[in-house]
Amino acid sequence: MKSISRTLTWGLAGSVILLSIIITLLTYLTLNNTYKTFFNTRLNSEIESLVSTLEIQQQKIVLDEDKLNLYYSHIYSGHYFIISTHNQRVQSRSLWDFSSIPQPQLAAGKRLRREITGPDDQQLILLSQGFSQKGLQFTITVAEDVSVLTHHFQVVTLSLVAGLITVLIVLILLQQWLLKKSLKPLVSLATSIQSLKNGELTTLSTSQTPKELIPLVETINQLLENTAALLSRSRNATGDLGHSLKTPLAVIQQLAQTELNDHPVKSQLLKQTNTIRALTEQTLTKARLAGNILPGALFDPQNDLMDLIHSLDTIYQHKQTRIDWQPHQWPNRLHINREDALELLGNLLDNACKWSKSTVLLNISTQENTFTITIDDDGPGIDDDQLHMIIKRGKRLDEQVEGHGLGLNIVENIIKYYKGTINFKGHHPSLGGLSVSINLPQSPTTYS
DSSP, rough: OOOOHHHHHHHHEEEEEEHHHHHHHHHHHHHHHHHHHHHHHHHHHHHHHHHHHHETTTEEEOOGGGGSGGGHHHHHHEEEEEEEEEEOEEEEETTTTTTOOOOOOBBBBBBEEEEEOGGGGGGEEEEEEEEETTTEEEEEEEEEEEEHHHHHHHHHHHHOOOOOOHHHHHHHHHHHHHHHHHHHHHHHHHHHHHHHHSSOSSSSSOOOTTTHHHHHHHHHHHHHHHHHHHHHHHHHHHHHHHHHOOOOHHHHHHHHHHSSTTHHHHHHHHHHHHHHHHHHHHHHHHHHHOOOOOOOOOEEEEHHHHHHHHHHHHHHHTTOEEEOGGGSSSSSSSEEEEEHHHHHHHHHHHHHHHHHHSSEEEEEEOSSSSSOOOOOEESSOHHHHHHHTTTTOOOOHHHHHTTTTSSSHHHHHHHHHTTEEEEEESSSSTOSOOOOEEEHHHHHHOOO
């Protein structure tokens, strides 16, 4: 799953780094070109100065030393020249006995630029140019030590790189700050959605939501409202239907008792009428247990079971059945929809209370990747042959054991949806009644 923050971070950081590299290269190339242009201009001026100081006498080059720059007189001063013909070589006193500077013979107007290591390991830039005067062809080569300037150029280049790296770091930090500030509404929205799942909120607030996200938040709120209204209408319709059936069933049962006498169908009709009545009562019980449930909220057993257990205590108060539960030892949240959890536990607890003598045990425990729900009662339990029948896929418990609570298909469908398992024991070791154990994934998963 891609992260918007990570994608933006790497994308913007990569762009800033690439831009910084391009700026660094362009700046370096510009400085280097300026550096070379400066020395080319300087050496060209030196050549022109030397040309103005020489004369050609009898096909020989004669220099007016009084016109020469003084630095040509100091040994290894860093400024040198060589003037050569096919049979003559004139060089500055500053070269002393250094003779490793090559002197090419160039045609008039030709130029040659080179870099060599000079005396005392000086870094020299050489510029040679060919001339022709009074029928004599000669080449002038001037050289200058650029060691100090090269060192300064390197320092400037390193300073530029260091400065750009510093600016780059500052820009990346600034970018991170801007990203966090820009994505803060999304983080806040994610937190609100989590609170919505936990049942702490009923709608998402739009007070601090960016205008780009307001349509999304409003759509989510509308879906929540529509889902809640649909669930409410469904529960009300179920309850109304259950109440509407009670009177016709009572009339049919009364007529069967009084009018059919010993008719062969009487017992069968009464049996089916009782079955319908039982299903009606179970439907009404479910409607009473459902309560006001936020669609999509996660199950909080410590709080959400209070109303359920209170309702069951009220329904079975004539039996004085006690549901033993220890919510303070349970986890705060389980990754199961609150409505599904109440549907699941409502069915199983209702069945346990119906068949118990006085005690029902409810426990929820967690392990590394799963949580386990166990419901035990002190009723008569179920024999092994009947137990084998009720755990068949798609069978209803009330169809296999007469009057034994709500059908298992609802429970099994919920457990299947959450990729869990359910196990039965016909007799609890200490209580003697039915023992039901449900294992469900503790972490969110993709349900099907």
